[in-house]
Amino acid sequence: MKRLLPLISVLACGMVAVPAQSLRAQQGNKGDKIVKKDTVAPNSAKSFNLLYHKREEKLSLESISEVQTPALQKTIAANWGTMVTGRLAGLYTNQSSGNPGYDDVALYLRGRTPLVLIDGTPQSFSSINPEQIESITVLKDALATAMLGIRSANGAILITTQKGVPSKANFSFNAQYGVQRPMSMPKFLNAYDYATLYNEARVNDGNSPAYSPADLDAFRNGTDSIGHPDVDWQDKVLKQQSKFSRYDMAVSGGGAGFRYFVNLDYLHQEGMFKNDDSRVYNSNADYKRYIVRSNLDLDISKSLTATVNMFGRVQNYNQPGSTSESILTAIRATPNSAYPALNRDGSLGGNLNFQNNIYGQVYQSGYRPSNAKDFKVDGSLKLKLDNITTGLWARSLVALTSFTQEDINRSRTFAVYQDMGANVPYKQFNTIGDQTNTSAISSQNRLYYSEVSLGYNREIGRSKWDALVVANNDNRTYNSDLTILYPGLSGNVSYSLDQKYIVQAAASYSGSTHYAKGNRNGMFPAIGFGWVLSKESFLQRVGWLSLLKLRASYGISGYDPAGYYDYIQYYNDGTGYNFGNTPTAVNGLSQDALVNSGKTWEKAKKLNIGFDAAFFNNHLQLSADYFNNEHYDQLLTRGKSTAILGAGYPNENLGRSRYSGYELQLNYQNHAGAISYGVSANAAVLKTKVLFQDEPARTYAYMRQTGQPVGQLFGYVADGLFQSQHDADVAAKPFNTVRPGDIKYKDLNNDGLINGLDQTAIGNTKPQLTYGMDLSLGWKGFDLSCLIQGVANRNIVTTGSNFWEFQNNGRGQAYENNLKRWTPETATTATYPRVSVGTNANNSQLSSFWVCSGNYLRMKSVELGYTVPMKISERIKLNEVRFYINGYNLLTASPFKLADPEGYNANYPLQKMVNAGLNIKF
Template sequence: MSEKKLFKNLRLFFTFLTLLFLSAQGFANQATPPSIQDSSQLKSIKFIVLDENDIPVKGIRLNNLRVNISVQTDSLGMAQINGILNDEIRVSLNDVFLRKYVVGTNQSQIIRVDGKNPLIMKQKAVVLTNDILVSPNMTTGSTQAVYNNDLVKFPVTSVKNALIGRLAGLYTNQTSGRPGADEVNVSLRGQNPIVLVDGIPRDLTRIDLEEIESVTVLKDAVSTAMLGMRSSGGVLAITTKKGVAGMQQITLTAQGGIQSNIKTPKVLDAYNYSLLYNEARVNSGDLPVYTQADLDAYRTGSDPIGHPNVNWQDQVLKNKSWFNRYDLNFRGGGTVARYYVGLEYQNQKGQFVESDMNAYSTNNNFSNYTVRSNVDINLTPKTTLGLHLFGRIINSSQPGANADNIFTSILNTPNNAYPVYNENGSYGGTTQFQNNIYAQTVNSGYRLNYRRDIITDLTLRRSLDEVTPGLWAQALVSFYSGLSENTDRSKSFAVYKQTGSGSTATYQLYGTNGTQANSTGTEYQNRQSYLEGAIGYKRSFGLHNIDAQIRATSDNVNSGSELGLNYYGGSGRASYNFDERYTAEIAFGLNRTNRYPKGSPMGFFPAAGLSWDITKEKFMPKLSWLNDLKLFTSYGRTGNDAAGYFVFQQFYVGSPSSYFFGTSASSSAALRQDVLANPNVTWEKSDKFNIGLKTNLFKNHLFIQAEYFNNKYSDLLTSANLSSIVGTTVRNLNIGINRYTGYELQLNFQQSLGKFSYFVSGNASTLQSKVIFQNEIFREYSYQSRTGLPVGQPFGYIADGLFQSQAEINSSAKIAGYAPVPGDIKYKDLNSDGIIDQFDQTKLGTSKPLVYYGATLGFAFSGFDFSVLLQGVANRNLLLTGNSEWEFQNGGFGQAYEHHLDRWTPATAATATYPRLTVGNNFNNDIVSSFWMHSGNYLRLKNVELGYTIASSFTRKIKVSSIRLFVNGTNLLTSSSFDRVDPETYGGVYPIQRVVNGGLSVKF
């Protein structure tokens, strides 16, 4: 698409949003709440409860202490009490209402009626809900949420990156820092969670953090059962901001930061490389290739062409780059219409150097344009229409040689391979190294990716109170369209090997100069249409509270060229609460997809939960330090759709020849059977048990929640290990069984001391997995069995130090197919047969439960606010192999690193931490063993933020609601048990970025 056409489409899109915004604002202005006359008896009183981000809060209960009448806020954060009903004065001036908090990190609040309507109150630390959840006091499920104020502290492009260290049970691991590809991998209690955006399944996490109201994790069976066969992995439920009744609020936030690489591999300079290379060749039985004159030239730098010393990381990577983000959002409305409109622009520069000779960028850049418009209109007093629109344009670029290939070249290219430039200005190169890394970076052209996403959600909700109070119905239609296009403008370049110097220099050409690619193609085109119909009932009868709903859904997904995938079925849940003491909840999902054989039954996934608020019991003593104590538990079955692409159908492929009773008939073509089908494929299942306790202590200053889960995953699609028996590859069968167990703990403490307030919060989780069954092949020795060990447990040899002498070698077990020498790795003979072979492989690393945790602390005082987030992992394995760990790989021409200086030699035998050096792959040393297994434990100073809000006495004078200045940093410090590499990104990938960021937020 041309830039002219692109900008034309953008103008049309923004014009449409502007008209929609103005229309919604017109509706809102027609319906501002009237004021109430100052009288002792009121016709009615209305409450609006907003959180600290001005987001409406559902499910907050307010009790009139005079007449013991309570009311609960709805989805708009509103609650209303009629002043007089049946001659009963239900509310009057000076009545006192007690507001009860849902999550007890704040104390309850007393509100006195003063005649103003509505009473707008601020609320902190509540569990916001979406349509799948119920009110917090009506659910028995395991959930936890992160809110907008914490999310926006991170200068990141994906909401997943802003969740690190915030939520118990959520494990994160970032494997790349490359712009546009730096999203962390997340797992929830060991599984991959599905992402819901406003209740609709879609993996859309690179969205504006400012537009997100909250992110809630749903962990157990009762909270996810309604998703049916997509419920086993848990849920990341993203709720976007909606409009609120009140004056229009405009917020502008501008911020910018400096990025730098956390850690890159420490390579050897040319002198040390050559010295060690000679040593390795001698150890390998070859002659050294570098003379003393060569070594001197590398050491002194006297011959930069013939004896170059180029640190390629310094040559092609910058010390810093820029990150910018700008947000503008509008929010407001009245009783008829409410709106939220948000616009964002992000720009993240890469770390590759660029050249002035290019009229285009060859850096790895990422930019993101996002628009969100959420408008809710009351068509009638009982009918609400919601029109929610989302648009996103992502532009990214990288060098024509591809960013990943450049890092691979850095791994494979020693500092003495060739100079950047020859004397005549041509690119240096050799027969072995024809990809000059600097030329790959700045002279290989460029590649572009354009991605466009549009979402439209239309919701119609109708109250059916005329049928019976509390009854409602809802219809939802959603459409998503995504397109990704790649433009290839890469070009080739030639390199030259210079021999001699000056006028007698000669140049050997390798490669071709200036061959230009010029193509544009669609990478993928995705579509999703989602339909949902629901009917629900929510009502209180004195001490009895009921909340129930039934839904029917159809989710059609078209991904690229694949045939459409359709999830369809129904779901439901019902919750009963008595006197806010006892809650019983049931939920179910009933669905299937078209990836299973015709006639297959629908999957049924039921779950149930119970909770008990002990402190409300009469037998409980009234303890001043114990404010709330609640037990909750759940059990149920969830599902996972892992069948794949029509694996129940048998496919046949062409074969150039055929066989008849073992006799070749090569002259005739034939069809042969492809991978053997699995006609009985079904969905994977999980039986989940969860039990927990939550309590509020010391006047609700301290909140504690502790949980234990035990999840059994069965019918896992696992290799049947039958290929050698049936003579062909067999598709995975539903035979695997795994179990995951763990403990989770959340702590929150906060207190106000006059103008000074502070908080401390933390979470810690353990995760233990176990293989119960996987149809394991016969293994002679029990220590080689995978069954009973953690899922994914690595296997290899147990290193027993380094051989120190020939006498030690002679007295040790023989290594099959290899004659070791002093300095080689020695392995344990586990079966005591005198031979080191495959029968001596066993589990490597720790089998202890994985532990991951996060802690946040901060304070606020006189306009200043400060917070710190720490995040870490324990009992984690780190297996380092390949080009980034071993010396002189890549056919013997590869890189070497500083840790190779600690290699074994006769002189360093007592202190060596690395085996003797060899060239190329070493049959004995370069295999998976405990020698290369290290601790992956680490603790990061993940985020720090300092802010200052300018006093309102000043902002009122300039007609501004508030001004906040802030500075924050991400990935500032790391302490790790094994600190030679970054504990998350290693092996020659784009390093994680450290970001120091500052900005300004203005509310009008």
């Protein structure tokens, strides 16, 4: 598979997508898009023709990618970030936890964290059901995001929710039920292997063995479950699988003058902890979500329309009183032989070194419920001003959002007891406490967004104009912090001649109160040019060419990473000073880090060149982009600083870095008789480079971070393992005394010493290649889809207690991979250094020895469905009945075998799911 992954990556590189649409979508005028169609229907060719005709009418130039509801529904997930994984070119997602309700993904668009907007307002809800979403669009280049001004440099993700259409009431009901399992779990050693390896580690460290031959026999034979326990803690307190269910109902329709869409959704995701059914409370990790959405459009008159959108969400969380993360951390830190789960009398086992019994943490520590409530309402009025001039309109928009989270603590402490032997009283550690009953508001946020806009859309002869001017203000209050304001004035205008030659310009004058007066506002312009070659006479007769458009854009964007009013000098309470012959403590003040009142936002010069093409009556579509973004005036602390100052240095606009790369998307849809089929594939290559970061002078060029990729890892270069004491004695002098089996490092400067002067670039944790491929097939009511997703040129660092043996002051766990350690007998095959108790000063250095390939290829989602023939469904008064089974994260191919390559460092493992569903429309 290691050889196969690069080949698959190269093949996938030939397939990716970048259509073009402007931020005008947030004003209710979506513009043209090359839409990724993930469902297959017999009339798919007709649908794509209509799509491309719509695209040619708008003739926009921005670089975007989009995915719509049918594709999102094929991925089982509680949050939309997971639904778009592998579907959008240039968007990399990474999930670091499978904890129910806390399993959001990190999003990186062309290497940066994008701004998320819902229905045009910068307000993100990660947990949304797919039925409420019409489309998710990523806005990539400066032209697409120019109207976001000071928050445009990292790109944006625009979520557009469903709208009603004039028709009779259409009802849809969707039910899903399934099970989920961890994708991978740590492989710990049993008590016998642990004790044997522990003895070996102590001998390696020059100490005597801790376990006698009799101890080893007791562990191996299981003859003394109290004095020599062997507790598989994962099996003891964790379930092999947990339940997942979701129920969704929607109604939409409308008549003369109104349209509506209403959706209700319920989701329940159980955790992986076993629960004591005899107790009146639930101590398992648990997540329940309730969502209601209502979108209403009204035609007040022929020229005046109104929109009112409402969103409400309640999220109920639960976890054991000791917390999910603490329990899973304890499992990683507790050997099977540490103590028995229960003593002979049924009390909780424990001892001086282990006073927090894992069994007790799950079953006897109480529980911690919490709930979060969101509410958002946005309303708009749009007035057509054709009486003034044809194509002129005005619009106003107001959006309010409120979020509150309350955390309740109903945990309790418990005692553990050490069995000291027959006729000897148990030794008690800790005390049994009363159940805590407290609550606190942990988060309370309020957002207010207002906007007025004026637009103009008109064709005059051979010319077509599309213009928009927007004035807005984003008002945000987080908890007890002072309010942050983001005011802005922006505009966008495009002109096309004969629908062949296009020029588009956009700009925003916007700011942020994160900065001192005089440094708060700036101008962020962008311009684009396009040429529709397929409209030229010399290509009009090329029957197989449906569309060929070249486009290019350039602009300056902004990014606001500033801290909370940190342009104001702060002073902290001092610890006190003593005065006089009789010391008297007097409290004083100490200066916080120095401020830089002249700092401003970060900026980016963004170049994008691309083309869109369609062939064979639009059955085959291809989009490609090249981008080169230079981010400058990045806020960072001077590397050439000195502690002599006595205070911390402020952030300054010093840094520069480059993000460049290629994106490609290919879509093909067709049918042959009753068989319909399609493929939608994408890939993106990203290269980053630090251009300047004011780093200290480096003794050697290989130590410099400037010129390296952003986020580059630095450490020592491993040169295998020492095979003999002579080998260690004649090598460059390392950190301490080394022995055979320790890691050998390269002496890069040949000075005979291993120290900081020998550190260099050793890997990068962000992938340089991301790709995805969605395959679909349909035949006589059956439909099959499969999403494959992967990353390449990505590294994983396997350091710390999740991979190393006997951490936690020598009392920690040990893993199966530790058995591949160096010994004189395994010297030629060992893949792990000699084992030690606790931290080995030489082997624990960050080095290339611990850097592994993080490439992976994953079957992200697969679904098989069957739609009952209409003549049957009509007999039971239903428009459509569809049954389906769906799998998520089912298979993963990766050279990394120690854990799941995506969530390799997660305490709560990522989940794979299988579920069955029913969809009814009536």
